[in-house]
Amino acid sequence: MLLLDLTTGIAVSLLEHPREVRRITWRSPETLDLVLAIPCDEDEQRFGTTSLACSISRDDWDRAAVGMLRMPYGETPVPDQPPTDTAVAVAAVSHLCQQRGQVWVARRGVWAVEGLADGRILTTLEGVGLECWSGTTGQLLWQVPVDGTGYQIRVLPGGRTALVLTQVSHRYRDGRWTQDPSVVLEVDLDDGAVRKSHRSSRPAVLVSRTDGSWALRDTDYDRRSRTAGEVAFGPPADGATTIPLGPYDLFNHFFDIRYAPELLFLEGQRNEPWRDKWVVAVDAPTGRVRRLFPLEWDAPRGRRLFGGSGAYLDDTAGPALVHSGAVHAGAGPLPGNAFVVRRRFPTGEPQWVFTADREAAALDAGDTFVYVVFTSGELIVLRAEDGVVHARQELRIAGRPVVPLSLARVGAGRLAIGTLDGQVLVVPVSASAHAPTTEELSGPAP
Template sequence: MVIGTGSYDGGWSYNGKLLLLDLTTGIAVSLLGHPREVRRIAWRRPQTLDLVLAIPCDADEQRFGTTSLACSISRDDWDRAVVGMLRMPYGEKPVPYEPSSDTTVAVATVARLCRQRGQAWAARRGVWAVEALRDGRILTALEGVGLECWSGTSGELLWQVPTGGTGYQIRVLPGDRTALVLTQVPRRYEGGRWTLDPSVVLEIDLDDGTVRKTHESSSPAVVVGRTDGSWALRDTDHDGCSKTAGEVTFGPPAAAAATIRLGPYDLFNHFFDIRYAPELLFLRGRGDEPWRDKWVVAVDVPGGQIRRLFPLEWDTSRGGHLFGGVGAYCDDRAGPSLVHTGAVHNGGGRLPGSAFVVRRRYPTGELQWIFTADGEAAALDADDTFVHVVFSSGELVVLKTEDGNVHARQELRIAGHPVVPLSLTRVAVGRLAIGTLDGQVLVVPVPAAAG
């Protein structure tokens, strides 16, 4: 079986892979020597594969007059495929651009075929947030679902709150009776440009899933909270013409009109989602170039005073361009600290060891320890003993909170197949709940001893 993947990165290149999957062994091999978006694939005969690939980069559109190129590749050794065996040139010819296929047709077809065979099936994707309640219940937010509640013991779905978009963030308020969920509908292409509707925050009763209130943002946003239940929405519209760019709006019980200007949100770098934070924490860059000179700042409620705490970059001699990430506040024998993830930017692409997990003294920011990784950290949770991190590579790493030493690490697999984690939370001592790209929630035991 051949599988085409890919997308446009929004800035220059079209990235993707052509995968050849052996249906007997389950092993997939990436065939293309260089990343390309694969838009259409078909076996013409056992030796010949017809492809439509995207152009390699923006500059090729003027040359070819289109962004799609067709080619045919014939080989008699598909059964002996190795990584990168297909190298340019592929003999490509320009073809007119075709809009993306309607995935709802594929979903309906698969559902119908399953029903004919007595199987129940529904599309389920992207568990972007997962949280655990003190009574053991597990909350999840995902594509098409604002919030759902599962029994942590039986795995039974207790209730669900559907949404027209995707649930991306969950904030459980003190007392475990109410949760805030940030939802976002997909962007639309209208009038020659992409538009993204404002985010919506649902206030949901955790007893039965009743939506108590709906808070509509004025723009796309992320929600930031602190342990006493105070929260705020940070505008994420990176359009320079946006009237709301840089706004932070406080949620109830602060005054409805409480809004401050924090500076523009940088598309790739400014996310800073910190669990158990004692203050509303954000990243703030320079006003004219928000991606530069980023600082961790705290914003007081309801006054809106902005206090600079420490630079995101701890190594002043390096002067690196750092991306933000996820993290947690902890206070143990080593004192109050932030443990957070991120990455060091490089213009040539992601370098080995450029992703990191660090512990910084709070609120001054001195480096206490660092753990480096090759892949991006997707989610993190921590207590006074362990820091649990999942990476987009599919690896779970457990670090000791005090010194950052590795306690345990494992590759996440189901029936031998790797999964892509998106979210993580501690459920109880020795157990984690991990949300995956393919819509699953894994309950994973963490070993008490290294192994």
């Protein structure tokens, strides 16, 4: 909750601890009436509602200070409104579309996109393991439905088969939340037929290298788990070796590197996986772990860094990893704490660093440019050689901002961007420094 001084233009965050403010009214110059969300889920049982009302009177609003409104607020329960019947909303939207000769299909979160050599575009999302689009007409060519959500795509050498990692959401069973194992599908890219299915022992993330070797890392972050962080290889070394790489850190162990010549992971301390994090390579099928370089490239700062997405490239400046990440801050996202860095491979020395205020959602790179979409909704194109900004654009469709989740190069000067609301945007990027323009795939992903 911010108090804005209309004379000075200064805004002050008043609440000592973050809370959702659902309603706010000045009753008088001294008294503010608020309706706040409950602090935590347990309070719903205590109060029988998710909304609490309170009134705060002060005579020093003109001298507002950060966090001046401290608990307790003397809150009283406010009855919740009846929940919206989603079936009614769906029926209403479907009816409106039918009146206009259109078919409405609910779509959510395009978590991964990939381009094929013939111009087709692959996507994966909630309820869809893999779908294939024409990159020229925007026609949906085929689709593989799944129970759960598709999160990662890896096209195997030769371009005839893709691996797709799918995951069913958390389920509430026997008084606790549980999560099913991840499933990796081998999909024929000619017709969308599922050739094989590989079931992990636990929830996992997929890591691959350019020769087609791949592995799954157990993402169970329960410290009591005996398999948390283990790495298991896919075929042909399937089941031959399991590597205890240390516990998986819930928020900052993800290290999704395109075109990697090695199976690359992040490894921290055994008991505190968020500390002293290194980029390591795991050899398949022997399972030998090789430390390459610390994630933090400036050791004296001793910062706690989060991993992110990235790409391997080998250009005139030599072999390198370009990867995104963020600096941990207990106060939440801070300006300049997100970054994209180019590092020599395999030694890790930084060649350039680009900083941002919001974290990168996805990254891809070619010989000339690095393409990054941020959670702010911005696309930034950096020169691969020196990190200089070549172009930047806020992503909007019909004037409305979109939230990007995934990105991939899909041909010369073209990007595909998957969004939170199920859209797939095709963005031409010119070699000259000007803002990209945005197109859309037709069909169910308008």
